[in-house]
Amino acid sequence: LAKTTQPISMDSYEGQEVNITCSHNNIATNDYITWYQQFPSQGPRFIIQGYKTKVTNEVASLFIPADRKSSTLSLPRVSLSDTAVYYCLVGAPNSGNTPLVFGKGTRLSVIA
Amino acid sequence: EPEVTQTPSHQVTQMGQEVILRCVPISNHLYFYWYRQILGQKVEFLVSFYNNEISEKSEIFDDQFSVERPDGSNFTLKIRSTKLEDSAMYFCASIGRPQNFNTEAFFGQGTRLTVV
Numbered sequence: 001l002a003k004t005t006q007p008i009s010m011d012s013y014e015g016q017e018v019n020i021t022c023s024h025n026n027i028a029t030n031d032y033i034t035w036y037q038q039f040p041s042q043g044p045r046f047i048i049q050g051y052k053t054k055v056t057n058e059v060a061s062l063f064i065p066a067d068r069k070s071s072t073l074s075l076p077r078v079s080l081s082d083t084a085v086y087y088c089l090v091g092a093p094n095s096g097n098t099p100l101v102f103g104k105g106t107r108l109s110v111i112a
Numbered sequence: 113e114p115e116v117t118q119t120p121s122h123q124v125t126q127m128g129q130e131v132i133l134r135c136v137p138i139s140n141h142l143y144f145y146w147y148r149q150i151l152g153q154k155v156e157f158l159v160s161f162y163n164n165e166i167s168e169k170s171e172i173f174d175d176q177f178s179v180e181r182p183d184g185s186n187f188t189l190k191i192r193s194t195k196l197e198d199s200a201m202y203f204c205a206s207i208g209r210p211q212n213f214n215t216e217a218f219f220g221q222g223t224r225l226t227v228v
Binding site: 034036038041042043044045046049087098099100101102103104105 | 116145147154155156157160168201203205215216217218219220221222224
């Protein structure tokens with residue numbers, strides 16, 4: 001499994017765009033990049049998944065450069081409720097037998 | 113929206129006692145997992161379960177732990193003789209048949225286990 005590196009913490013004001021970058025230098029050809037969000041005392045929640053270029057959904061965007069050695073989760077106009085830990089995971093998606101491996105994640109604090 | 117349900121939400125037990133944590137995964141899902149998270153630490157993989165057997169387990173999942181899917185809907189984690197260090201949030205998760213390379217894992221709200 002590819003190792004991932006992300007900042008331990010980030011602070012942002014409400015209404016700002018937040019970009020969290022994850023490094024995954026050893027990503028394999030079959031690996032996808034997936035981001036999860038975890039609020040205190042809750043289970044992780046899937047945010048977005050991608051393989052290359054850009055993916056956007058109603059919650060976030062995911063930017064993946066051509067070399068795929070990093071990815072950036074972009075949260076537009078964050079609010080206080082976006083305060084959470086964000087995890088970047090890398091792995092082959094089409095096998096449920098491969099368990100998700102969580103790192104320490106990035107603790108995002110949104111302040112008014 | 114479908115969800116993974118875990119019971120109880122909080123369990124307090126004495127050291128050395130057996131506990132069973134229960135999970136009801138999403139009904140048509142195929143892959144089931146248990147994770148734990150010690151307070152302030154990262155989410156750690158314990159075990160994965162597919163086709164009625166364990167498919168992978170971590171070093172944490174020793175002989176004190178066991179999993180079962182007794183009736184096709186429930187998925188349980190048993191800890192035979194709890195230790196203080198077993199105190200943690202335990203999360204159950206499930207994944208359906210991968211579609212379009214999307215293997216979104218659905219996590220339950222967790223069971224907070226406190227061993228005293």
